[in-house]
Amino acid sequence: MNVKSYEDTLAFLSSYVRPAAETEIRKLSDALGFVLAENLISNLDLPRFNNSAMDGWAFGSENIQPESFTLTCVGSAFAGHPYEGKLRPGECIRIMTGAEVPEGADTVVKQEIVTSEGSLVTFPAGVRKNENVRFCGEEVQQGSVCLKAGIKLRSAHMNFLAAVGVKEVVVYRKLKVGFFSTGDELIGVEETISEGKIYDSNRYCIKAMIEEAGFEPVDFGRFPDNEQKIKDGVLQAAVLCDAIITSGGVSVGEADFTRDVVLSNGELVDWKCLIKPGKPLAIGKVRNAYFFGLPGNPTAAQVTFHAIVSLALRRLSGEINPTLKMSLAYAGADNLKKKPGYTEFQRGVLEVRNGRICVIPAGSQKTGAMRSMVDANCFIFLPEQQGAVHEGDLLRVVSFYGLYS
Template sequence: MGCCDAPGLMPIEEALDKMLSPIKPIQTTLSLPLAEALGYVLAEDVLSPIFVPPFDNSAMDGYALRLTDLEQTRELPLAGKSFAGQPFSGEWPAQTTIRIMTGAKIPEGCDAVVMQENTLVTDAGIQITQEHIQQNNNIRPTGDDIKQGDIVLNQGARLTPRDIPMIASLGISHVSVVRKPKVAFFSTGDELKTLGEPLAEGQIYDSNRYGIKPLIEAFGCEAIDLGIIPDCPETLKLTFGKAQSLADVVVTSGGVSVGEADYTKDILEELGQIGFWKLAIKPGKPFAFGELDNAWFCGLPGNPVSAILTMYVLVQPMLAKLAGHSAWTAPESIPAVTKSAFKKGPGRTDYQRGIYTIEEGKFVVETTGNQSSGAFRSMSLANCFVVIEKDRGSVEVGETVQIQLFNSTLY
């Protein structure tokens, strides 16, 4: 008897373990120009080839000093200038100062920079009005930010808009990254119509693909949209064959429930094997995971909220592991006090849609209203999931629940 035929529903934690344990990260690597590497996962550590900054430089617009010169006078003639990219050169006479700008190289012998606000320009030169000036005042030393040979990013990190300019500051033009996982996806169902087409009686627009594609891309994968596939076993079988020839993972929405026209499960058993089917999660119980001949498979429920939720909670960590994104972590759970009641029955972990705010330094949360798995407005209004434990019942106002703030993939 397979797990799909066993009584009861599989807990989320067990399902995640079954999904993640057989996944091996993609081994194919690419050397990409830095400008094209955003969103890719690093295949190796990034080491700094230089010191940053590469020379001692000024943290302020002001005047470069030798503190010993101030022992005899507080008024110093100007001997020259040091600007960014145009350092002072030549001999620096005793008891003089050098005009210096932020980021400019510190002249040899300088041991402090005084801000221009702490000076006065006189006929004789620059009068230093600051009383106590410490050694190395307003000087950023060589390697203050990054030292040569430092690991600035670890293998397994996914490159963000914050990482790219940092790597650029090191003069690194190319990075070694893991090939992005390819994910082919399609919706199933005779009731689905493409946007812009008129609806016949009993038909609805296919919204799931418009949520699945941006999530796949936000997870750092390449999305391959195969469209809407009707409830026809022969067509579905051909589509599965095409999908697994194009991609590392095949994702479907709809067709994994128990209806007479839900053929996906039968085709999967013919083309591969099912790891599990039906989870103790709400919404999203009819979620399937398995393996085709040449690709992994994730079958999402057809209801829009269920499809997005299971992509976020279950498929996201699987794709992260496949991409070698070892730095990925699940969204953190935060305790919050309820401002509205949440209806629930024991038996499944419930991900309800909520709106959190912070009041007097504490997280509070209220429902978005209709929690039906077909009511997608609840997702559009929400900024967090209210995660109510499997064995817990309804929650009243004033009780504490765990919330998960939406991470960047849902914003």
């Protein structure tokens, strides 16, 4: 079994995993969470016309004086109800936020700093040309690329694309990710526990992680330690799904049949990835479906999915160069233990102390500790060469609320 660093593992996946080729056309309202399969061209300028950024008074910049100056109000403009006509020197209009700035005007002064008496409006010194005007096409120009292929659509994209008149988009279809468990010792949570049995917790977690990542989970159930039944399940999953995930069952143990099934019906690249918790990792293909074998330990399985497999699935779904979203936080304690040689994803809790974002360990960092994963709200990313951590050190963290953004 090969030994590879975390960075080497990600580099391998970037060349090994290729995006699923199938695309579909979806209405914009039904495209949230899908990945764009082609560049989007804007149908119009954004903004569509020069408009006011606030309530105030609009006029031409030729009227601006070093000191205060007075203009004559000749009308008004509201959103959807523009001023009809062209402003001449010495004139201004009352204008509301979003209203079209009329011909002859290029500057808006907010209402709070002007004084008016009848039709005469006095402006203070210091007015600047073009202020408080959103100019036509300053964000996007008609015919230009407004979003590039490979972007996963979020709510902000819905707003943006609707604003430029996009009705439908070409996207990669949502991945189907099959998963199953193997082992005579496993039972479902609906069953009564008995001697020598354990609950099949990983299968419930894997399903949830697949859904959280934005993919469609397909549950193939639980297989006993029987090579023919595992083979039947793997081959069925390979036909119906884009990827297959299992946990445990891919080591060189006597009853680890999943490994032999994958090798006999596809290809398997397995190694020890130098991450904690984690390490055992199997990557391969069965027919056209990618295969990912996670460690059997529940916490290690979660870390390996989030740190490695989720990125591979995002690449498979069509995302361009997916990465974990990291931010910075100060170590809030001296009890983060780390030795060089492994990349660690410690479970942490982000909190604010004296105006600074700090992170502390979320309880036990033992591989088998499950409670700390529940109490954590982030991973503390400690690179391979990182040694001991001291309070006040600046660390990278991966918020659980930003894993897939």
